[in-house]
Structure formats: C-alpha cells, structure tokens
Amino acid sequence: MTLQGLNGVIQVPGDKSISHRSVMFGSIAEGTTTISGFLPGDDCLSTISCFRKLGVEIEVVNEETVIVKGRGIQGLQEPTEVLDVGNSGTTIRLIMGILSNTAHHHTLIGDESIAKRPMKRVTDPLRSMGIQLDGREEGNFTPLSLRGGNVKGITYKSPVASAQVKSAILLAGLQAEGVTTVIEPEKSRDHTERMLEAFGVQVKEEGLSVSIEGGQTLTGTHIEVPGDISSAAFFLVAGSIISNSQIELKKVGMNPTRTGILDVLLNMGASIEEKNLKTDVAEPFADLVVKSAPLKGTEVGGDLIPRLIDEIPIIALAATQAQGTTVIKDAAELKVKETNRIDTVVNELNKMGANIEATEDGMIIHGGTPLHGASVNSHGDHRIGMMLAVASCIAEGETIIKNREAVSVSYPSFFAHLDKLKGSK
Numbered sequence: 001m002t003l004q005g006l007n008g009v010i011q012v013p014g015d016k017s018i019s020h021r022s023v024m025f026g027s028i029a030e031g032t033t034t035i036s037g038f039l040p041g042d043d044c045l046s047t048i049s050c051f052r053k054l055g056v057e058i059e060v061v062n063e064e065t066v067i068v069k070g071r072g073i074q075g076l077q078e079p080t081e082v083l084d085v086g087n088s089g090t091t092i093r094l095i096m097g098i099l100s101n102t103a104h105h106h107t108l109i110g111d112e113s114i115a116k117r118p119m120k121r122v123t124d125p126l127r128s129m130g131i132q133l134d135g136r137e138e139g140n141f142t143p144l145s146l147r148g149g150n151v152k153g154i155t156y157k158s159p160v161a162s163a164q165v166k167s168a169i170l171l172a173g174l175q176a177e178g179v180t181t182v183i184e185p186e187k188s189r190d191h192t193e194r195m196l197e198a199f200g201v202q203v204k205e206e207g208l209s210v211s212i213e214g215g216q217t218l219t220g221t222h223i224e225v226p227g228d229i230s231s232a233a234f235f236l237v238a239g240s241i242i243s244n245s246q247i248e249l250k251k252v253g254m255n256p257t258r259t260g261i262l263d264v265l266l267n268m269g270a271s272i273e274e275k276n277l278k279t280d281v282a283e284p285f286a287d288l289v290v291k292s293a294p295l296k297g298t299e300v301g302g303d304l305i306p307r308l309i310d311e312i313p314i315i316a317l318a319a320t321q322a323q324g325t326t327v328i329k330d331a332a333e334l335k336v337k338e339t340n341r342i343d344t345v346v347n348e349l350n351k352m353g354a355n356i357e358a359t360e361d362g363m364i365i366h367g368g369t370p371l372h373g374a375s376v377n378s379h380g381d382h383r384i385g386m387m388l389a390v391a392s393c394i395a396e397g398e399t400i401i402k403n404r405e406a407v408s409v410s411y412p413s414f415f416a417h418l419d420k421l422k423g424s425k
C-alpha cells in the first residue's frame with residue numbers, strides 16, 4: 001500500500017541533552033529540583049540509575065516528571081557498584097567532571113558501543129586538573145576508574161567542538177581552585193552554561209571561550225525540558241520528503257546552538273513554519289509546521305556542523321531525495337558516535353538504492369534516487385534506526401530494519417508517533 005502522506009500533530013519527547021543535565025545538576029544542588037518534560041529514554045534512565053548509585057534520591061513521578069533530592073556538591077556517596085552508563089556518551093563524559101572532587105573510588109562502564117568511543121578527550125584534561133583517571137589504552141576506553149582529588153582550574157584549548165568535553169571540564173572547574181576556561185574551535189551546544197545559570201551559578205561566555213569560578217554552589221530549581229529538536233528532525237524530514245504531508249510538532253527546543261537542521265532544510269527548499277516562539281525562558285521553544293516540498297542539494301560544513309551533528313543521518317536521507325548533489329564536510333566527529341555514522345549511513349542507505357560516497361570527513365550524496373525496500377540494520381544506533389524507518393516510508397517494497405528497538409535510547413515513542421501520523425488521514 002502506498003503511503004498517503006504523514007498528517008497530524010505530535011509532541012516529540014523531551015530534549016535528551018537537557019534531561020541528562022537536569023538530573024545531574026539537580027543531584028549536586030542544595031535542595032529539591034523538579035523536572036517536567038523529562039525524556040524517559042534509555043540514555044536518561046542510565047543517568048538516573050548512576051546518580052541513585054551515588055546516593056541521590058530520585059523519584060520518577062510519572063514518565064516525564066522527576067523529582068531530585070539534591071545532596072549538594074560534596075554530598076555524593078561512594079558507590080558500592082560500578083556505574084553503568086549503558087549507551088550514553090553524555091552520561092559517561094559529564095559524570096567524570098561531576099565526580100572530580102571526591103576522594104571516593106568509581107568504576108565506569110557502558111555497553112559495546114561505549115567501549116569503542118574515545119574518552120581521552122575528557123580524561124586527559126581532567127587528569128591535568130589533578131583527577132586520578134585510568135582505563136583501557138591509557139585511559140582512552142572503558143572500563144574507566146576515577147578517584148577525585150584536589151582539583152585545580154585550567155585553561156583548556158579543546159581540539160574538538162564538543163559540548164561533552166566542554167561540560168566535563170566546566171563541571172570539574174565548578175569544584176576547582178581558581179578559574180577554569182574552555183576555548184572551543186567552534187561553538188558547541190550551550191545547555192550546560194544555561195542550566196548552571198538557572199541553578200544560580202555564574203558562567204562567563206566570551207566568543208568561543210567559557211569560564212567558571214570554582215567554589216560556587218547550585219540551588220535546586222524547576223526545569224522545564226522542551227521537545228528535542230534532534231527527535232523532531234526525523235519528522236521535519238519525513239514531512240518534507242513524503243508527498244501530501246503536513247505535520248505540526250509542538251514545543252520543540254529552539255536553542256540557536258541546536259537549530260542547524262532548520263537552516264539546512266530551509267536552504268534546501270523545505271516548507272517549515274515556526275509558530276508561538278517563546279524566548280523568555282532558559283531554553284527557547286516553538287511549534288513547527290512542516291509540509292511536503294521539493295528539495296534541492298546543498299553544502300553542509302564549518303561551524304554549522306556542531307549545530308546539527310546528530311541530525312546528519314536524517315539530513316543525508318533528505319539529500320537522497322533532493323535535486324542535485326549534497327556535500328557534507330568537516331564532520332569527522334560522526335565516526336566516534338554510537339556507530340561510525342559515516343559508514344552506517346552510506347552502507348545502509350546504499351542498500352536501499354541511494355548513491356552516497358563516504359569521504360574522510362563526511363559524505364557526498366547524489367540526489368534524486370528513488371529508494372527500494374531492503375534488509376537494513378540500525379547496528380544498535382538509535383538515530384540510524386529512525387532514519388531507516390523514515391526511509392522505509394518512501395521505499396518501494398518491503399523494508400526490514402534489524403535492531404530497530406535501539407530507538408528507545410532517545411525516542412521510545414517513535415514508532416507509535418510514526419503510526420499515528422500515517423493513520424490520521
């Protein structure tokens with residue numbers, strides 16, 4: 001049966017980056033933090049599980065409402081078990097910064113994918129601040145062991161634009177002697193800076209440099225998590241490339257460090273309207289309405305990359321349906337995500353009839369290729385699973401997606417939302 005378009009209204013689940021930070025910062029704050037719009041995805045549940053092992057009382061009132069009884073920055077307990085971050089890079093990297101100032105011992109592990117992701121980008125600067133950190137291959141891979149120490153502030157020029165690196169160092173800096181500064185090559189997402197301010201911490205930003213003075217305390221607060229633009233991205237592209245579609249996405253996060261996907265799709269000719277923009281909050285949000293539209297190829301690179309890094313798999317799918325060629329460059333970071341996302345995108349989409357070439361730092365997508373059904377695999381990568389599910393909607397014939405359950409890492413209700421939009425016309 002050919003699909004008659006995707007139609008209807010949905011609210012995508014809470015932002016993953018903001019949900020992680022709300023539990024982490026709530027745990028080290030003085031007093032109680034209430035969180036609404038929390039993402040009940042596997043990654044954020046891993047964060048809750050780690051902080052419970054550190055002695056924090058965390059009540060999940062319902063899937064999206066969480067109450068954290070903060071223990072203060074010195075109040076975390078020495079865990080009796082290993083801290084297992086599951087599939088979550090954000091959890092393992094940020095928690096290292098948080099645990100920097102206790103003499104307690106910690107062992108950090110994760111799943112098979114985490115075991116392949118580089119940790120030296122965080123362990124090296126944290127060691128230079130005085131933290132004892134070790135792990136496989138000189139501290140580059142899990143299992144990691146960490147014992148905090150007397151942390152000293154540093155000025156660190158990061159070789160990568162990574163919010164996980166920046167955040168880990170700033171969180172250690174919060175507990176360090178003196179001032180800590182991180183300078184990035186391009187600006188990465190700034191949720192840590194915004195949320196620390198909401199917890200009463202002063203953070204100084206100047207261009208590509210962010211500084212924090214040690215010894216500040218966090219005060220419990222209320223955090224409202226907007227919808228995740230990285231999750232909305234799948235429906236922004238689906239609505240654009242599936243004929244006869246009109247989708248309204250409610251309350252999507254519009255933090256400018258995350259909206260690169262909108263710039264790219266609009267540049268490709270997409271029809272996306274922004275309504276009810278709310279900016280007088282820590283994290284701005286708006287409703288987005290997308291309608292099917294013909295797309296044209298584009299170039300994606302430079303400082304746009306950190307603003308859309310997790311959306312590249314779905315942008316690649318959009319590009320297969322656009323007129324002309326799309327070049328994605330400066331995106332070598334894709335190789336160290338849940339999978340090597342250059343390889344998984346190219347291999348899986350080419351099985352469906354796409355014409356994509358992998359390059360050292362991105363891909364070249366020759367557009368205008370009709371897709372056909374095939375047996376494809378998410379390889380346990382949530383974003384690849386969702387991208388392939390959208391691809392299957394436009395493919396001629398049957399598509400089988402292996403390991404599709406990986407979507408629950410960031411978007412447990414993804415298939416329910418897709419079914420709702422398919423059926424509502």
Ligand SMILES: O=C(O)C1=C[C@@H](OP(=O)(O)O)[C@@H](O)[C@H](O)C1
Pocket residue numbers: 016017018090161162163164165167188189309310333
């Ligand atoms: O800080 C965060 O919440 C994240 C930062 C990004 O990773 P990097 O810091 O490795 O770029 C992003 O890919 C990840 O999904 C979430």
Ligand SMILES: C=C(OP(=O)(O)O)C(=O)O
Pocket residue numbers: 016043087088089090091310337338383410
């Ligand atoms: C890269 C991602 O997350 P993390 O680094 O937290 O595993 C992602 O969600 O696409």
